[in-house]
Amino acid sequence: MSPNHQTPSVVARLRAELGITQKVVADEAKLDQSRVSRLEKGEVLGGTEIESILDALATLGSPHANDFKAFLKREWQHVEPPSFWNPQRGYLEQADEVLDNVALFLSETEHPWPVRRHIERHRDLLLSASSFLTRLNHNIAFIGNIGVGKSTAISFLFDLLVPATTVTNPLKRTVLETGAGGTTICEVHIKKGPEFGVSVVPLSDVEMRQRISDFCNVTWNSVSSDAQDPAGEIARVSKEMDRALRNMAQLNRRTDTATGKKLTVDPAADLARSCESEAEFRARVIERMLLPERTRRELWYNSATHKHPMEWVKEVFSAINKGQIGDVPLPETIDLLVPNFGKSFGDLELTLIDTKGVEDHAVREDLEARLKDPRTAVVFCSGFNDAPGPTTGALLKHMRETFAEGFDPGKAAILALPLSGQATAMKNDVGDEAESDTEGYELKEAQITEKLTAEGVKALPVMFFNVISDEPVVIRKNVVEQLTRMRERGADHLLDLCAAIEDLMENIEQQAIQLAIEEVSKRLSTFLKANRLLSARERLPYVDVMSTLRGIRYASTLWAATRRNGEYSGLNVVHMIGSGAARDARSRCDGWFKSLDAFLNSLKADDDLAQAGRTIDQIRLSAAASKTTFLDTVQQTGMEVYREPLRQAPVWQLCAAEWGRGSGFKDRVAGHLERWFETEKQYLARVEEGVTASWEKQVIAPLMRLAEESAPQEMGVGGYSNVVNFPARAAE
Structure with a gap:
């Protein structure tokens, strides 16, 4: 031993x-x-x-x-040794044994090539499925509009509260900062730590200076000219960013009553008035922030404070969030570390993610990353009356149009957050109000489900949580069980792969199975030769950019994006182009995959191929995985082709200069960009080259390898590569 x-x-x-x-x-x-x-x-x-x-x-x-x-x-040969407490350890042991048998099988050269190819592909899929289950770390990301009560709900659901003895108002017990929206400056992670602590990942130097530049520009314009144009569009930074930057520079507004009148004094405006230029003002603000001294990234609880640990975490988090600790930089993310966090939820290593509230454009790059991450369950938070809410609707629509497949079980759920009295105000079909919150929840759930079904979304769990009156235990259990369902789906997939491999290897001596697999490969080859090409482009990758810019709620969001050459966390034009390319690719390939599905169904219906039934099923799974990889790569292709040209494009100077020139700022910016896209069509051709290359490498080539003995082996993990050389860079 x-x-x-x-x-x-x-x-x-x-x-x-x-x-x-x-x-x-x-x-x-x-x-x-x-x-x-x-x-x-x-x-x-x-x-x-x-x-x-x-x-x-x-x-x-x-x-x-x-x-x-x-x-x-036990000696693990092919699968990384899992934790002894891994709930799927038995499945992984079985996978390792099957993979050992596969290695032995493939070392024997007498087996026919179609069987070997299918076994190889099964092996690659089994390794991927095993890798997913081996790791125990998972995230639960809460997404919603600002002001819906997301942070408050997280605090109550997961007992992130200071003791009731220290605070009389229950809503003031939350460790996470809460308010009427726009309170938290960045994404917050809550995870298990060795002790109570708070750590930060700081903003990059470039982004930090850009935030300061935005603040200084707004302040400078407010004292040197009218900051509001005739359309009522006001340049601004978010209130949480304004507050943090002022604290860091010690330029907080204050109330002066010395003259007997209540007056607001703005030291930042006074400092701006004392400067000869905006550049001088910006330099003096940066100097006051003492940025070189802000090097501390971790703070740990000390019992000598005589404070309850959660009270200490609350205070430190609040101070960092507001920029009030002199040696701590402005954060990009904040981690709250709590000993034994998640212990009551089983053996998974759980991280809660309180995403930055959506204020304007919902399809942000950070949120899409959470939606795509297979290790992250998502909880869409909304108010009760408008549930499932505009952000949920926008993101679900984006997923339907851009992602390869729908939801896996456990991937997403809706959490509606009612205020007192809202549930009982619900009326049934005859117009009677609900007699209890429970009845109100049932009526609202029916409305939400009906709305989601009409939009093509099914089987999305709906939960309700009033932080004042509802018990959190059941809701917390349901949220965490999302991850259990995700892992159970992964375990079922792993078992199916094991069964398919074992079936092939155990019965390979039967001539009927060999002939059936060879015939499947032959017919698949015929199908691919007749249907090799992707259909023509249906929509330009940047077509949605202009409509999004024109429809943006706050002109200041677009103003901030123009100052960053289109790459702003709240509105990223490059990300929108990538999403547009993926949306077009999804539309173009859907018909092809439907044809493949119909073809595979015809093979399954052929009695002469009954012995190859599992093989046909695995071809379908392989194709689905290829579709996901293809669309992800197309999105990256669109982003990479346009990223540097847009960063260097003088069009952004034209766009930024449109601010303050009267109404129609958003339309003018959209117009400038539209003309730039129409002029620089060479990048469109490069995206199309990348799409075509990705289709061939990530969809056709893996299937062709199952269909033809002469098909080349692709390089990469599992024998297949998801790396495509971007034409724009290859040409340089």
Whole structure:
């Protein structure tokens, strides 16, 4: 028996679960107590001693001791050794055994090539499925408009609260900063830590200076001219950013009553008036911020403060969020570290993500990344009356039009956040108001489901949570179970792959199976030769950019984007181009994949090919995976082709100069960009080259390898590459 890095923690946990001391275990194992202590502290003991300790734990009643003993004896050949506590450990053990058999099978050269190719592809898919289940880290991302109560709900659902004895108002107990919207300056992560602490990932120097530049430009214009144009469009930075920058520069507004009148004094405006130029003003603001001294990234709780740890976390988080700690930089993300966080939710390593509230454009790059991440479950938060809410609707529409497939079970849910009295104000079909919150929730759920179904979204769980009156336990359990459903789906996929591989290898000697697989490969080759090309482009990748810019809610969002050459966290033109390219590619390939699906159904219906049924099913799964990779790569292609040309384009100077020239700022900016896109058509051709190359590499080539013996082996993980050389860069 060979110990591994898990042995100390597993032994300590097995003993703790029995509620016994190290001495009791040592006595049963006939060892000195120091040996058990040293093992639990991480010191290496001999295999015989470890076996004696595990035997003792088993004798003392541990239901897992013998399993762990067997786990330590196991040699993992193909799958990364999982945690002993991994809920899918048994599935992974089976996968490793199957992969071992596959390696042996492929080492034998007498098997016909179609069978070998299908086994190879099954192996690659099985390795991918195993990798997903091996890791225990997952995220739950909460997404919603500013002001809907998202941060408040997270705090109450996951007990991120200061003790009730220290705060009388229950809504003031939240560790996360809450308010009427626009309170949190960045994305916040809550995760398990070694102790109570707060850590930050700072903004890059470039972005930090850009934020300062925005603030200074707004302030400079407010004191040197009228900041509002005839259309009522006002240049502004978000209130949370304005507050943090003012605190960092010690330029907070204050109220002056010395003259007997209540007056607001703005030191930033006074400083601007004392400067000869905006550049001088900006330099003086930067100087006041003492940026070189802001180097601290981690803060840890000290019991000497005599504060409850959660109270300390709340205060420190609030101070960082407001820019009030002199040696801490402005954050891009903030991590709140809580010992044993998520312990009651099982053995998954859980991170909660409180995304920055949506104020304007919902299809942001950061939110799309959460939607695409297979390890992240998403909770769409909305107010009760407008549930599922505009942000949810916009993101669901984006997913339908851009992503390869619909939701996996557990990927997303809706959380409506009612205020007191809203649920009972719901009326049934005869016009009677709900008699209870529960009845109101049922009526609202029916409305939400009906609306989602009409928009083509089905099987999306709907939950309700009033932080004042509803118990959080059930909702918290439902939210966490999203991850369980995601992993169960992954485990089912893994078992299907194992079964398909075993079926092939066990029955390969049957001539009928060989002939059936060879015939499937032959027909697949014929299909691919007749249907190799992707259909013609249907829409330009940037077609949605202009309509989005014209329809943006706040002109100041577009103003900030023009000052960053189109790449602003709240409105990223490059990201929109990538999404547009993926949306067009999705539309162009949907018909092809429907034809493939119909073709595979015809193979399944052919009695002569019944022996190859599992093989046909796996071709379908392989094609689905290729579609996802294809669309992701197309999106990246669109972004990479246009990124540098747009960064360098003088069009942004024209766009930024349109501010303050009267009504129609958004239309004028959209017009400038539209003319630029029409003039610079060479980039459109490069995107199309990338789309065509990606289609060939990531859809046709993997399937062709299953269909033809002479098809080349692609390089990359699992034999297939998801890397496409962007034509724009290859030409340079």
